[in-house]
Amino acid sequence: MASNKSLGVGFIGSGFNARFHIRSFVGVRDADIRGVWSPHREHAQEAADLARSLRVGEATAFGSIEEMVADPAIDCIWLCGPNHKRIEDMEAIVNAITSGKGKLIGLACEKPLARNVAEAKRMVELVEKSGLLHGYLENQLFTPAIQRGRALIWARGAATTGRPYLARAAEEHSGPHMPWFWQGELQGGGVLNDMMCHSVEVARYMLTEPGKPRASIRPTSVSAHIASLKWSRPAYVERLKQMMGPTVDYRNKPSEDFAHAIVNYVDEQGNPLIVEATTSWSFVGAGLRLSMELLGPEYSMSMNTLDSGLRLFFSREVKGEAGEDLVEKQNAEQGLMPVVDNEESDYGYEGENRYFVNCFLEGKQPEEDFYDGLEVSELLMTAYMSAEQGRVIEFRPKDLDEFMPAVARGAWKP
Ligand SMILES: NC(=O)c1ccc[n+]([C@@H]2O[C@H](COP(=O)([O-])OP(=O)(O)OC[C@H]3O[C@@H](n4cnc5c(N)ncnc54)[C@H](O)[C@@H]3O)[C@@H](O)[C@H]2O)c1
Numbered sequence: 258m259a260s261n262k263s264l265g266v267g268f269i270g271s272g273f274n275a276r277f278h279i280r281s282f283v284g285v286r287d288a289d290i291r292g293v294w295s296p297h298r299e300h301a302q303e304a305a306d307l308a309r310s311l312r313v314g315e316a317t318a319f320g321s322i323e324e325m326v327a328d329p330a331i332d333c334i335w336l337c338g339p340n341h342k343r344i345e346d347m348e349a350i351v352n353a354i355t356s357g358k359g360k361l362i363g364l365a366c367e368k369p370l371a372r373n374v375a376e377a378k379r380m381v382e383l384v385e386k387s388g389l390l391h392g393y394l395e396n397q398l399f400t401p402a403i404q405r406g407r408a409l410i411w412a413r414g415a416a417t418t419g420r421p422y423l424a425r426a427a428e429e430h431s432g433p434h435m436p437w438f439w440q441g442e443l444q445g446g447g448v449l450n451d452m453m454c455h456s457v458e459v460a461r462y463m464l465t466e467p468g469k470p471r472a473s474i475r476p477t478s479v480s481a482h483i484a485s486l487k488w489s490r491p492a493y494v495e496r497l498k499q500m501m502g503p504t505v506d507y508r509n510k511p512s513e514d515f516a517h518a519i520v521n522y523v524d525e526q527g528n529p530l531i532v533e534a535t536t537s538w539s540f541v542g543a544g545l546r547l548s549m550e551l552l553g554p555e556y557s558m559s560m561n562t563l564d565s566g567l568r569l570f571f572s573r574e575v576k577g578e579a580g581e582d583l584v585e586k587q588n589a590e591q592g593l594m595p596v597v598d599n600e601e602s603d604y605g606y607e608g609e610n611r612y613f614v615n616c617f618l619e620g621k622q623p624e625e626d627f628y629d630g631l632e633v634s635e636l637l638m639t640a641y642m643s644a645e646q647g648r649v650i651e652f653r654p655k656d657l658d659e660f661m662p663a664v665a666r667g668a669w670k671p
Contacts, residue, residue, distance in 0.1 A: 264614050265330045266314070267292035269322060269346050270337035271304035273434055274367060278335060279304060281601035281610050282313040288614040290314030291330045294322055295338075322346060326353035326361060333363035333617050335394070339435075340372050341443040344379055351387045363617035365392035369454040369637070370630025372445025373661050377634035381627050392613045392623040393630035397426075397459040399608030403549060406558040411467050414556030420524065421553035424460035425533045428452045428547050429540035430586035432488070432514070436501040439488075439512060441664040447512025448538045449483055449640060450662075454633050455547075456534035457520060457640075463551045464522065464530050471629060474522045474530060480649040481640035483513035483664075485671035487539035510667045514538040518640040520652075543595050544584035547604070562603060567596040638662070 264287060268275050271293050282290055290308040293316055295301040305316035319325035326334070326349075338346050343366070354361060364384060370393060371377040384391045397403065415421060437443040438451060465474055487493055489511040497505050515537045522530040540546065548561040562584075569583065571591045581587045583596045585604075601607050616623040635653060641662035643650045654660075663669040 262287070264288040264618050265291040265332045266614075267294070267319070267325045267328075267331040267334050268304065268337055269294050269325075269334060269350075270339070270367075271295035271297070271300040272337070272339075275304055275335070275337040276307060277601060277606055278337065278610060279308050279313060280311065281606035282308070283311055284602060284607040285313075285610045285614055287618060288314075288610070290316045292317050292319050292325045292328060294319045294325045322349040323353040323358060326350055327358035329360065331359065331361065333361060333365070336364060336366040339437050339443070340369065340445050341437065343371055344376055347380055347383050351383045354387050354389070361387075361389055362620070363390040363392065363613070365394050365613045365623075366627065366630065367394045368630070368633075369445065369450060370627060370634055372450065372665060374631070374634050374638050374657050375659065377631040378658065381631050384627050390617055390620070390622050391627045392616065393625050393627055393633075394609060394613070395455065395458050395625055395629070395633075396605035396609045397455045397547065398462050398625060399605035399612060400459075400547070400560075401602065401605075401608065402560045403459060403463065403605070404608065406551070406560065407463050408467065410463075410551055410553070410556060410558050414553050415466070418555040419553060420466065420528075421464055421551050421556075422529070423531045423533065423550075423552040424463045425535075425550040425552075426456035426460040426463075426548070427535040428455050428545070429535070429537045429542075430545040431541050431588055432538040434586075436505050439497065439501055439505045439507075441510065441512045441662070441669065442667050444512075444665075446637070446641065446662050446664045447483070447516070448514055448536045449481070449516035449518070449644075450637055450665075452536040452538075453516055453518060453534050453637055453640065456536055457518065457532060457636050458629070458633050459549060460532040460534060461520075461522075463549065464532065471632070474524050476520050476522050476636060476652045478521045478649050478651050479518060479636060479639040479643050481516065481518035481643040483641070483644040484515045485511045485513055486515045486537070488514045489671055511669065511671055512664045513669070513671070516640070516644070518643075520636060520640075541588055544581075544588060545586040562597055563595045565595040565597050567598050569594050569596055
């Protein structure tokens with residue numbers, strides 16, 4: 258590892274998500290962002306400049322993934338490119354390592370690990386071949402409210418009256434910011450693949466006893482429903498085309514903008530547990546809303562990111578430009594508006610990056626890793642199967658490895 262004892266981090270991708278990560282490193286010790294690669298060099302340079310301006314690292318824009326992996330200043334990679342480039346980017350990293358380049362110790366990959374189970378298995382195979390420590394970047398597990406609420410619920414409520422049995426998680430906003438998210442073939446699905454990966458995993462995490470392994474609760478069946486509530490309406494098909502360009506054609510190739518799933522689990526004694534997840538791109542409120550609940554025999558917890566402590570009111574005389582300065586996926590600039598005052602922390606990025614940096618510095622395999630990302634993909638694909646077939650599917654269905662949702666094949670009819 259680099260001699261100055263801080264972990265040298267290289268980013269693959271320079272978009273919205275990479276920039277969120279870079280800002281969060283202000284709250285992370287013992288790590289420096291030293292590199293960014295993106296196919297668009299000027300974007301990589303902008304992200305590197307952001308890191309320098311925040312003093313989170315003397316970052317360089319690299320010309321290729323191989324070059325970044327080979328640089329001795331880079332100890333680990335945060336893989337934050339678009340979903341359809343995941344395997345290609347991962348193969349470039351692993352090829353560089355196996356041809357003797359660099360001395361990486363760890364790799365962390367954004368959600369979803371891949372677009373389907375076959376690709377997720379390939380990601381696991383590649384990371385095993387690389388011999389690197391690996392992490393699955395599921396930020397919602399590290400949301401301070403979830404960390405604290407989960408610890409208190411288990412220490413007080415569950416310890417005295419029995420384990421929690423129902424976890425609800427929802428993520429809703431008015432639609433993604435880039436065309437590829439809306440295109441099922443590129444993204445891997447619609448809102449179910451894009452956002453339910455968060456909700457099923459954070460709900461599973463809340464239901465798992467702290468210190469116990471993932472396998473201490475076991476999924477037994479999945480039932481799900483998907484719909485296009487808003488974006489395949491003719492007026493919104495046109496609106497979407499104007500916003501995202503002609504490649505996003507929801508008249509002919511829509512993706513779901515609403516998804517609901519129930520995942521049935523059993524605990525070690527065979528008691529039933531339920532995860533209930535809802536996600537939508539058809540929610541118009543102040544902005545992004547994450548809400549979670551955990552219920553047990555004598556207690557409950559709940560959180561909602563739009564119930565923020567800070568609220569601003571702007572009268573109709575305040576006529577500013579549209580922006581995202583109050584809350585992610587902001588929908589208004591007037592009236593009573595919630596402000597999430599530290600989004601990088603409140604959505605879990607800061608805690609997540611602190612955790613993975615510490616694991617890599619200590620040479621420890623993170624508890625949230627590629628195997629978890631694979632299981633999330635398995636649950637999501639089972640949910641698509643259920644929605645397509647209109648029935649409850651026993652987990653794990655035998656044809657899951659080959660399954661690709663109709664949405665991801667451009668063949669879905671709402
Ligand atoms: N944890 C979260 O809450 C969260 C939020 C947003 C996005 N994400 C995930 O992060 C990833 C990136 O999303 P985003 O919002 O930054 O998308 P984005 O479209 O804003 O940015 C993607 C960037 O990747 C670049 N790119 C193109 N080809 C690439 C390649 N082969 N390798 C690397 N980069 C390439 C593009 O130029 C662009 O700058 C996605 O997998 C997405 O699901 C996670």
